[in-house]
Amino acid sequence: MMTLKVNGHDHQIDADPDTPLLYVLRDDIKLNAAKFGCGLGQCGACTVIVDGKAVLSCVTPLLLLEGKQVTTLEGLGTIDAPAPIQRAFMEEQAAQCGYCIAGMMMRAQALLQKNPKPTDAQIRAELEPHLCRCGTHMRILRAVHRAARLMDTAELSSTTQAIVHGSAP
Amino acid sequence: MPKPRTTAGIIAALLIGGAVAVFAVVWRPAISATEPPAPQSFDANLVKRGRDLAAIGNCNDCHTVRGGKAFAGGLPVPTPFGTIYSSNITPDPETGIGRWSEAAFLRAMRSGVDRAGRHLYPTFPYDHFINVSDEDDRALYAFLMTRPAVHAPAHANDLAFPLNQRFVVAGWKLLFLRHGTYQQDAAQGAEWNRGAYLVEGLAHCGACHTPRNALGAERASASFSGGDVDNWHAYAINARSPAPVPWDTDALFRYLRQGWHPDHGVARGPMAEVVSNLSSVPESDVHAIAAYMASVFGPPTQDHLRQASDVRAQIKSPPLELSPTHAAGASIYSAACASCHETGRPLPYGGVNLGLSTALSAPDPRNAANIVLSGIRPVEGERSPIMPGFASSMTDQQVAALLDYLRSRFSNQPPWNGVEKAVQDARLTQTVFVQTSAGPQNAPADPTQRDKP
Numbered sequence: 001m002m003t004l005k006v007n008g009h010d011h012q013i014d015a016d017p018d019t020p021l022l023y024v025l026r027d028d029i030k031l032n033a034a035k036f037g038c039g040l041g042q043c044g045a046c047t048v049i050v051d052g053k054a055v056l057s058c059v060t061p062l063l064l065l066e067g068k069q070v071t072t073l074e075g076l077g078t079i080d081a082p083a084p085i086q087r088a089f090m091e092e093q094a095a096q097c098g099y100c101i102a103g104m105m106m107r108a109q110a111l112l113q114k115n116p117k118p119t120d121a122q123i124r125a126e127l128e129p130h131l132c133r134c135g136t137h138m139r140i141l142r143a144v145h146r147a148a149r150l151m152d153t154a155e156l157s158s159t160t161q162a163i164v165h166g167s168a169p
Numbered sequence: 170m171p172k173p174r175t176t177a178g179i180i181a182a183l184l185i186g187g188a189v190a191v192f193a194v195v196w197r198p199a200i201s202a203t204e205p206p207a208p209q210s211f212d213a214n215l216v217k218r219g220r221d222l223a224a225i226g227n228c229n230d231c232h233t234v235r236g237g238k239a240f241a242g243g244l245p246v247p248t249p250f251g252t253i254y255s256s257n258i259t260p261d262p263e264t265g266i267g268r269w270s271e272a273a274f275l276r277a278m279r280s281g282v283d284r285a286g287r288h289l290y291p292t293f294p295y296d297h298f299i300n301v302s303d304e305d306d307r308a309l310y311a312f313l314m315t316r317p318a319v320h321a322p323a324h325a326n327d328l329a330f331p332l333n334q335r336f337v338v339a340g341w342k343l344l345f346l347r348h349g350t351y352q353q354d355a356a357q358g359a360e361w362n363r364g365a366y367l368v369e370g371l372a373h374c375g376a377c378h379t380p381r382n383a384l385g386a387e388r389a390s391a392s393f394s395g396g397d398v399d400n401w402h403a404y405a406i407n408a409r410s411p412a413p414v415p416w417d418t419d420a421l422f423r424y425l426r427q428g429w430h431p432d433h434g435v436a437r438g439p440m441a442e443v444v445s446n447l448s449s450v451p452e453s454d455v456h457a458i459a460a461y462m463a464s465v466f467g468p469p470t471q472d473h474l475r476q477a478s479d480v481r482a483q484i485k486s487p488p489l490e491l492s493p494t495h496a497a498g499a500s501i502y503s504a505a506c507a508s509c510h511e512t513g514r515p516l517p518y519g520g521v522n523l524g525l526s527t528a529l530s531a532p533d534p535r536n537a538a539n540i541v542l543s544g545i546r547p548v549e550g551e552r553s554p555i556m557p558g559f560a561s562s563m564t565d566q567q568v569a570a571l572l573d574y575l576r577s578r579f580s581n582q583p584p585w586n587g588v589e590k591a592v593q594d595a596r597l598t599q600t601v602f603v604q605t606s607a608g609p610q611n612a613p614a615d616p617t618q619r620d621k622p
Binding site: 017018019020039040041042050053054055056059060061062063064121128129 | 236497500501503504505508509546547555556557559561562563567
């Protein structure tokens with residue numbers, strides 16, 4: 001049994017310590033935003049944020065998460081109150097099939113937290129580990145820029161920010 | 170006892186003589202600037218040959234910075250003496266070599282002196298380029314002078330006094346710059362001799378793979394015994410090689426040509442750029458390099474062959490018992506690493522079985538730490554080896570626990586010392602390396618595979 005902190009809540013997890021975080025999120029906690037793409041850390045669909053950094057949850061075993069804060073897309077916003085990154089992706093219609101988008105949003109979110117005004121080149125470099133078969137890359141780039149502007153105009157709600165930064169809501 | 174006037178005369182003569190000698194060692198004339206030659210004035214075949222030679226010489230690796238224009242310089246090269254920035258070797262008349270005549274270029278390659286007569290620092294490996302033929306230098310000149318000119322002023326070097334005084338380099342050359350470090354060997358075949366010419370000259374393999382002395386010169390007595398570059402260990406590539414399976418001509422050829430070999434894994438760090446360049450040059454030259462280097466490695470010992478067959482047997486039946494002293498590292502390995510490294514998927518898209526890893530049998534944990542933290546970046550627009558980095562998901566202690574476990578399980582060498590410190594250093598230096606190095610341009614994979622699924 002170990003305690004896993006996800007989106008500000010403690011979860012008691014009964015799983016082997018070498019279970020990938022992705023399996024625990026999807027199967028035990030029923031948070032399905034992070035996707036199983038390749039299972040080898042090569043496509044980015046499973047990306048979540050751990051202590052402010054984007055992490056590939058399919059190759060991150062539970063035992064590495066002792067005392068750390070995990071944030072999934074569900075922790076950023078809700079359908080009624082989407083976070084700036086989610087609003088931006090919707091407004092730019094950046095998803096086609098959408099399978100890669102949760103991962104893209106999580107890494108973009110981590111980027112914007114440490115660099116609120118990234119250049120185009122910085123966004124491209126940061127999102128390099130993410131594959132998108134539909135080819136909405138240009139929209140994704142626009143969405144990340146839009147999210148940066150939304151966050152800049154202080155539309156980020158205080159509760160969302162608290163969860164992302166790891167303090168209790 | 171000589172008269173005071175005689176003594177003064179002797180001292181004066183010595184001083185003047187000394188000054189003349191120093192002047193002769195230090196002073197080099199400027200070679201007059203020429204109008205940049207028109208690109209059309211070069212023979213197309215010469216340019217093509219120069220292109221291949223520049224790839225063998227790995228020129229783009231140091232003379233291009235990440236995100237910058239090819240050959241425009243600006244790459245910081247860390248040395249024990251300070252940071253030296255590579256120069257602009259595009260034909261830009263103001264900031265590049267546009268006004269250099271062919272004679273000025275040949276002199277720079279031969280003796281490390283720029284057109285204006287200034288001594289160049291030996292980060293530019295003229296101690297190897299001294300062996301390059303005039304004919305090849307001319308082809309390189311033709312290639313570089315037909316590249317797009319890029320306006321990129323030189324970045325000031327970060328060197329302390331007195332090393333920031335270029336005349337000091339003249340003294341270094343007096344001590345260490347030698348003609349004839351490479352000679353044809355009539356007892357060997359044409360291919361071996363071609364390989365020796367390339368390895369000891371333009372390819373300057375020893376610049377990374379040979380250890381350096383306190384003054385930064387290669388130790389001739391320890392050729393190819395392993396050196397340092399950008400916080401990577403460049404492995405010994407002679408009889409002291411730490412590779413679990415001995416290298417031979419065929420393995421060297423495939424590795425240098427494709428960027429990976431099933432018995433040795435994938436080239437990464439600075440070597441990834443070398444194999445990326447070698448994937449684009451005539452196959453015969455890569456084979457010549459492999460043939461010569463195989464003779465430098467020498468025939469494998471019985472012990473080495475036995476070790477190799479042990480490793481191969483272990484790969485087929487991995488141990489089921491995990492050592493309790495390495496429980497944390499073993500769990501990390503089985504959860505984060507084994508899904509690629511133990512599935513038997515073939516290289517380069519699967520991970521090499523770590524029993525074959527040279528990094529884990531190396532004298533220090535630097536390369537293994539670098540690769541765990543940074544992974545292997547895919548080459549843009551190419552199918553290429555890939556490994557995710559774990560810098561964001563593992564603490565230094567966790568990486569250290571993993572490395573200790575890997576060393577104990579996959580190598581027959583004693584445990585490393587100072588693993589956690591090595592991980593901290595790797596975290597700092599790899600961030601810089603990944604940001605400044607241009608990285609491989611071609612996929613370091615068999616080009617014939619590129620169109621296959």
